[in-house]
Amino acid sequence: MDISQHILEKETEVCHLDCVTAFNALTKKEKLYSHYLARASWYGGLIVLHQTSPESPTIFCLLMKIFSKQNSDQIAKIAVEECEFTQEELTAFNVYFAGFLANMGNYKGFGDTKFIPGIPQEKFMRLIMSTQAYRDDPQVVAKLMETCAEPTYSLNEGNKQLGLGKDGISSYFSDNCNKTDAELIQKFLDSKSISAYNTRLFKDGNGVYNVRLASALTDVSESLACLGEYKFADGDKTYDIKVTRGDYSNLMKLVVENLEKAKEYASNDNEANMITEYIASFTTGDLNAHKNGSRYWIRDKGPIVESYIGFIETYRDPFGTRGEFEGFVAMVNKEMSKKFTDLVDSSDQLLKLLPWPKDYEKDEFLRPDFTSLDVLAFAGSGIPAGINIPNYDEIRQSEGFKNVSLGNVLSAAYSAGKKVWFLSDGDQQLFKDYKSKSFEVQVGLHELLGHGSGKLFQKSKDGLLNFNSDSVQNPLTGKAVEKWYDVGETWDGKFGALSSSYEECRAECVGLYLCLDFDVLKIFGHEGKVAEDIIYVNWLNMVWAGVQGLLYYTPENQTWRQAHMQARYVILRVLMEAGIVTIEHLTCADDGKADAVVSIDRSSIATIGKKAIGDFLLKLQVHKSHGDAEGGQELWQKYATVGSDVAPDMLRLRQTVVLRRQPRKIFVQDNTVHRDDSVELVTYPVTHGGVIDSFVARFHGEDISKLL
Numbered sequence: 001m002d003i004s005q006h007i008l009e010k011e012t013e014v015c016h017l018d019c020v021t022a023f024n025a026l027t028k029k030e031k032l033y034s035h036y037l038a039r040a041s042w043y044g045g046l047i048v049l050h051q052t053s054p055e056s057p058t059i060f061c062l063l064m065k066i067f068s069k070q071n072s073d074q075i076a077k078i079a080v081e082e083c084e085f086t087q088e089e090l091t092a093f094n095v096y097f098a099g100f101l102a103n104m105g106n107y108k109g110f111g112d113t114k115f116i117p118g119i120p121q122e123k124f125m126r127l128i129m130s131t132q133a134y135r136d137d138p139q140v141v142a143k144l145m146e147t148c149a150e151p152t153y154s155l156n157e158g159n160k161q162l163g164l165g166k167d168g169i170s171s172y173f174s175d176n177c178n179k180t181d182a183e184l185i186q187k188f189l190d191s192k193s194i195s196a197y198n199t200r201l202f203k204d205g206n207g208v209y210n211v212r213l214a215s216a217l218t219d220v221s222e223s224l225a226c227l228g229e230y231k232f233a234d235g236d237k238t239y240d241i242k243v244t245r246g247d248y249s250n251l252m253k254l255v256v257e258n259l260e261k262a263k264e265y266a267s268n269d270n271e272a273n274m275i276t277e278y279i280a281s282f283t284t285g286d287l288n289a290h291k292n293g294s295r296y297w298i299r300d301k302g303p304i305v306e307s308y309i310g311f312i313e314t315y316r317d318p319f320g321t322r323g324e325f326e327g328f329v330a331m332v333n334k335e336m337s338k339k340f341t342d343l344v345d346s347s348d349q350l351l352k353l354l355p356w357p358k359d360y361e362k363d364e365f366l367r368p369d370f371t372s373l374d375v376l377a378f379a380g381s382g383i384p385a386g387i388n389i390p391n392y393d394e395i396r397q398s399e400g401f402k403n404v405s406l407g408n409v410l411s412a413a414y415s416a417g418k419k420v421w422f423l424s425d426g427d428q429q430l431f432k433d434y435k436s437k438s439f440e441v442q443v444g445l446h447e448l449l450g451h452g453s454g455k456l457f458q459k460s461k462d463g464l465l466n467f468n469s470d471s472v473q474n475p476l477t478g479k480a481v482e483k484w485y486d487v488g489e490t491w492d493g494k495f496g497a498l499s500s501s502y503e504e505c506r507a508e509c510v511g512l513y514l515c516l517d518f519d520v521l522k523i524f525g526h527e528g529k530v531a532e533d534i535i536y537v538n539w540l541n542m543v544w545a546g547v548q549g550l551l552y553y554t555p556e557n558q559t560w561r562q563a564h565m566q567a568r569y570v571i572l573r574v575l576m577e578a579g580i581v582t583i584e585h586l587t588c589a590d591d592g593k594a595d596a597v598v599s600i601d602r603s604s605i606a607t608i609g610k611k612a613i614g615d616f617l618l619k620l621q622v623h624k625s626h627g628d629a630e631g632g633q634e635l636w637q638k639y640a641t642v643g644s645d646v647a648p649d650m651l652r653l654r655q656t657v658v659l660r661r662q663p664r665k666i667f668v669q670d671n672t673v674h675r676d677d678s679v680e681l682v683t684y685p686v687t688h689g690g691v692i693d694s695f696v697a698r699f700h701g702e703d704i705s706k707l708l
């Protein structure tokens with residue numbers, strides 16, 4: 001069996017989730033509020049261990065035991081000096097534990113496959129038995145090791161991935177449950193209007209089902225209507241089902257305790273009420289209280305400190321209805337927001353620069369709802385770059401949701417450490433130096449003037465057109481406008497599946513086009529040579545991302561799986577057509593395998609490049625303004641195609657991109673410490689060891705085995 005895909009690559013990069021600037025800009029009260037929300041999130045995040053695999057909590061206990069006595073540097077010293085570890089083996093050991101913590105368990109948060117340590121089991125055990133923790137407490141450490149050694153290393157058909165019954169491992173269910181059990185219980189839950197989000201299912205030897213709710217309280221006496229014993233008839237059979245509570249009760253208590261403290265520092269009634277409801281839900285197991293908390297959360301518009309906590313995403317329950325615990329705290333990036341505000345203040349001037357006549361621009365500029373947040377703490381099985389919650393449909397449909405972009409997740413994922421594939425040697429350094437800064441400019445322009453610009457030609461209920469059909473000319477044909485959105489027609493409705501990538505492409509093009517303006521770069525603090533370099537790197541980054549975008553294309557069914565990446569690929573193709581971007585296929589001198597280099601002619605960006613993007617952007621806008629989905633589709637297809645006669649080399653390029661695919665990065669997150677009367681931010685080395693040490697510090701002084 002090829003086990004390499006079940007070992008995290010030793011090249012796995014670590015990056016810092018940098019929130020120092022945003023955190024320092026908080027008031028004392030806001031710092032205290034975020035500190036306690038972060039504490040609540042971190043304790044709750046440990047629930048994910050229980051939700052991932054039976055051995056994950058034990059592995060976590062072992063890890064905490066070892067690394068709380070000696071930090072990662074000291075353990076590394078023992079490994080090399082006493083246990084004959086090579087550097088490679090040491091890296092593999094650290095990558096395993098750092099990866100385990102980043103995924104909150106021994107299955108990948110993104111992909112659901114199991115991973116095992118990349119060193120032999122004997123060596124792993126030998127190191128653990130050489131640590132101070134083992135010398136101080138041999139029986140306890142030996143017991144932990146005994147319990148988890150076999151399942152840590154075991155790889156068979158039944159445990160290689162998460163799944164229900166024979167398909168894999170799932171600790172949302174006892175291991176005697178299969179899909180039939182899951183379906184039966186879903187019918188029962190639906191019949192009682194119980195939501196599965198905060199539950200797990202266990203079946204005992206007599207076939208009695210226990211639906212267990214997550215809560216601090218463990219009794220059944222207090223009033224929560226759904227608790228109790230039921231006889232449930234399905235077909236000609238009757239089943240015994242109990243609804244109990246108290247799953248993860250020790251952790252839920254700590255979540256509640258920290259939320260109580262956070263509530264003291266809430267900055268408005270919505271926040272206080274939201275926390276009150278969360279506390280009620282986590283204490284009693286009543287999911288309706290969490291829904292009410294989410295309602296207050298939606299109403300808490302544009303807070304300085306943003307958060308969400310609970311059983312949220314259902315991706316990892318093989319049945320798809322049970323939520324994984326997730327908690328995050330983030331801060332509005334005030335510096336970034338200031339730049340965005342300045343940009344909006346200049347919008348009148350900037351919109352005039354766009355390549356369409358003023359009739360195609362809105363009568364009044366509407367500032368889009370957009371918050372850029374820097375994450376202070378994100379606990380769970382992975383960190384997304386953007387979020388759109390709550391997931392409760394009844395709330396989303398009628399009361400709304402929030403859309404946030406996690407700025408420091410994006411910028412960290414964009415800071416390149418070592419060799420960047422597909423760039424020439426000459427571009428490497430410049431790209432690394434300016435990638436984050438140029439991306440900041442691009443995101444601001446994309447969100448505010450990209451998504452915020454352009455007018456839709458619409459007929460209203462009273463039959464009036466919102467443009468002058470006698471005077472407005474189609475700039476592509478020079479003739480009168482013949483198409484528009486009829487009464488009730490919408491952009492999404494007309495463009496359908498094409499709408500997201502098309503709109504993302506329009507916004508990206510606006511970013512490329514407007515970043516050429518030196519007044520814009522000045523708003524972001526860039527002048528002179530630096531401003532010129534930022535323009536270059538922004539354009540280079542766009543075509544580079546277009547190449548990377550091929551990872552999100554599936555040739556088998558010719559579909560794209562990611563709107564932004566498709567948009568960037570289209571831009572790459574537009575600039576290739578203009579003749580200023582070249583792609584060279586070559587063989588890597590180091591490993592003899594396929595390689596490629598994408599480059600853009602720097603001296604032609606402001607001339608040929610600007611004209612090509614301007615012309616394309618105008619076409620995108622005109623079809624959008626007119627509601628001309630056919631015209632839009634035709635334009636789009638020309639550039640979005642991969643392979644065939646149109647772009648034959650792109651399939652080959654895709655294979656190279658797949659071959660050179662980089663492992664997912666791991667984040668090292670800061671800690672907050674409430675000392676005396678202030679909250680301090682503590683940062684850690686940006687290494688695999690730093691990830692481990694930061695987690696140990698997070699639970700310093702806690703007897704973890706009693707909590708899990």
Ligand code: ZN
Pocket residue numbers: 446447451504507
């Ligand atoms: Zn966008």
